[in-house]
Amino acid sequence: MAQNEDVFKKIVSHCKEYGFVFPSSEIYDGLGAVYDYGQNGVELKNNIKRYWWEAMTLLHENIVGIDSAVFMHPTIWKASGHVDAFNDPLIDNRDSKKRYRADVLIEEQLAKYEEKMSKEVTKAAKRFGDSFDEAMFRQTNPRVLENQRKWDELHARYEKAMNDNNLDELKQIILDYEIVDPISGTRNWTDVRQFNLMFKTQMGSSSDNTMDVYLRPETAQGIFVNFLNVQKTGRMRLPFGIAQIGKAFRNEIVARQFVFRMREFEQMEMQFFVRPGEELKWFETWKQNRLRWHKALGLGDEKYRFHDHEKLAHYANAATDIEFQMPFGFKEVEGIHSRTNFDLSQHEKFSGKKIQYFDPELNESYTPYVIETSIGVDRMFLSVMCSSYEEQKLEGGDTRVVLHLPKALAPVKCAILPLVRKDGMPEKAREIMDMLKFDFACRYDEKDSVGKRYRRMDAIGTPYCITIDGQTVEDNTVTLRDRDTMEQQRVAISDLPSIIGEQCSLNNLLKSMHKND
Numbered sequence: 056m057a058q059n060e061d062v063f064k065k066i067v068s069h070c071k072e073y074g075f076v077f078p079s080s081e082i083y084d085g086l087g088a089v090y091d092y093g094q095n096g097v098e099l100k101n102n103i104k105r106y107w108w109e110a111m112t113l114l115h116e117n118i119v120g121i122d123s124a125v126f127m128h129p130t131i132w133k134a135s136g137h138v139d140a141f142n143d144p145l146i147d148n149r150d151s152k153k154r155y156r157a158d159v160l161i162e163e164q165l166a167k168y169e170e171k172m173s174k175e176v177t178k179a180a181k182r183f184g185d186s187f188d189e190a191m192f193r194q195t196n197p198r199v200l201e202n203q204r205k206w207d208e209l210h211a212r213y214e215k216a217m218n219d220n221n222l223d224e225l226k227q228i229i230l231d232y233e234i235v236d237p238i239s240g241t242r243n244w245t246d247v248r249q250f251n252l253m254f255k256t257q258m259g260s261s262s263d264n265t266m267d268v269y270l271r272p273e274t275a276q277g278i279f280v281n282f283l284n285v286q287k288t289g290r291m292r293l294p295f296g297i298a299q300i301g302k303a304f305r306n307e308i309v310a311r312q313f314v315f316r317m318r319e320f321e322q323m324e325m326q327f328f329v330r331p332g333e334e335l336k337w338f339e340t341w342k343q344n345r346l347r348w349h350k351a352l353g354l355g356d357e358k359y360r361f362h363d364h365e366k367l368a369h370y371a372n373a374a375t376d377i378e379f380q381m382p383f384g385f386k387e388v389e390g391i392h393s394r395t396n397f398d399l400s401q402h403e404k405f406s407g408k409k410i411q412y413f414d415p416e417l418n419e420s421y422t423p424y425v426i427e428t429s430i431g432v433d434r435m436f437l438s439v440m441c442s443s444y445e446e447q448k449l450e451g452g453d454t455r456v457v458l459h460l461p462k463a464l465a466p467v468k469c470a471i472l473p474l475v476r477k478d479g480m481p482e483k484a485r486e487i488m489d490m491l492k493f494d495f496a497c498r499y500d501e502k503d504s505v506g507k508r509y510r511r512m513d514a515i516g517t518p519y520c521i522t523i524d525g526q527t528v529e530d531n532t533v534t535l536r537d538r539d540t541m542e543q544q545r546v547a548i549s550d551l552p553s554i555i556g557e558q559c560s561l562n563n564l565l566k567s568m569h570k571n572d
């Protein structure tokens with residue numbers, strides 16, 4: 056674990072050093088849990104967004120996009136339940152003066168039991184080799200059974216306390232399980248209180264006509280309140296979806312783990328409207344579809360798992376998270392929720408406008424049910440970064456830091472490097488750049504030794520380096536160096552677009568995820 060924490064720290068500083076992510080307002084000592092994306096970060100983030108957007112809107116004839124405003128009528132947040140119930144249970148430690156989410160403290164305790172069990176399993180698997188029967192081991196090993204018993208017991212209490220909204224019981228659990236503050240190491244806890252996560256501000260110029268408005272805590276409501284607009288103007292027939300990418304704001308209590316939990320972040324959400332009664336079938340379909348989208352990136356199939364929700368929101372009849380293995384454990388990257396007809400019915404009630412769909416096949420009107428897929432751009436960014444980062448030992452004792460980014464997402468696709476700054480090489484390099492730059496993000500670099508330039512490109516995950524040397528000027532060939540294998544091959548300049556395009560195009564990525572769609 057300590058080793059993983061170390062790696063995570065390195066990734067965070069790598070992000071800063073190479074222009075991916077900067078702390079916000081850094082020259083003023085930063086602003087808690089707010090970050091800026093730098094020159095490489097924004098490109099990676101844009102590529103992630105494009106991959107999602109195109110997977111939704113190009114691969115599905117029945118999904119369209121919108122871009123709704125951050126500010127919305129405040130009654131929307133009454134109707135959605137956010138004013139009354141968008142709370143986290145918080146608890147303070149009197150010694151460290153740090154604030155925590157009570158539910159997160161308890162979930163970390165559960166994770167400790169899980170970790171102990173999987174350690175036993177890994178140890179035994181090594182010992183028994185091929186003959187190892189994991190299921191049998193889990194059912195019989197006394198240490199695993201003891202931890203499983205503790206897990207079950209804690210889990211049952213926790214689930215009940217959350218379902219009953221019982222804040223006293225949450226505190227009692229923390230005391231009974233002797234959960235200590237990771238900073239002060241003490242158990243000097245305050246009571247658990249509810250805390251609303253929405254940011255409030257005022258709209259209007261004079262004091263008598265100002266109105267309290269909220270910064271949206273999710274993009275989804277912008278889709279629901281535009282349901283009729285899109286359905287009517289787009290002549291959409293059920294089932295159909297509306298996708299949106301945009302900023303969301305939450306006054307998170309525990310702001311840790313870099314861009315994993317921010318106060319201003321970006322979401323990619325899609326609401327899929329279906330006939331009542333068909334929602335669970337669509338829930339399953341979207342679970343599989345979204346997992347395919349993730350896996351097509353090649354970050355490692357074993358790094359994903361579904362985590363079904365213990366506590367369903369009162370409006371949901373199924374919910375799961377797609378979790379990704381970060382250096383700090385399996386964490387939610389995306390939520391998939393079957394939200395019933397709750398949101399549309401609530402907006403119908405609060406706005407007084409009829410929000411229904413006339414189904415020509417059934418010849419009746421009804422309020423559609425909704426399956427939501429909701430993924431955080433920044434968490435996706437972090438999972439890509441964490442699984443791509445490698446410190447590699449090279450032959451001869453050298454090391455290099457390389458980002459094995461999925462090629463279609465890399466901020467720069469190819470670097471164009473004249474070997475030396477003379478003998479016509481820079482001019483030839485510029486010619487190649489002019490040929491490639493309309494299709495690929497290219498970077499020209501002629502400073503320092505070519506070895507140093509390769510390292511700089513490895514560190515930002517550039518899949519290809521094109522080196523222009525003496526021979527290029529004579530026969531129009533270059534060396535093409537692969538980021539991952541570091542192998543170089545001599546290729547004709549005229550072949551560059553097809554080689555780079557084949558490996559780096561977003562289209563090919565989309566095709567690979569679409570295969571089984």
Ligand code: ATP
Binds near residue numbers: 389431
């Ligand atoms: P958590 O339990 O981690 O707070 P959540 O269940 O509240 O997350 P949702 O409301 O389901 O999250 O939001 C959908 C997605 O938005 C999440 O899966 C996550 O990727 C992203 N997200 C939510 N809150 C944040 C945040 N504070 N910073 C970055 N991304 C976030």
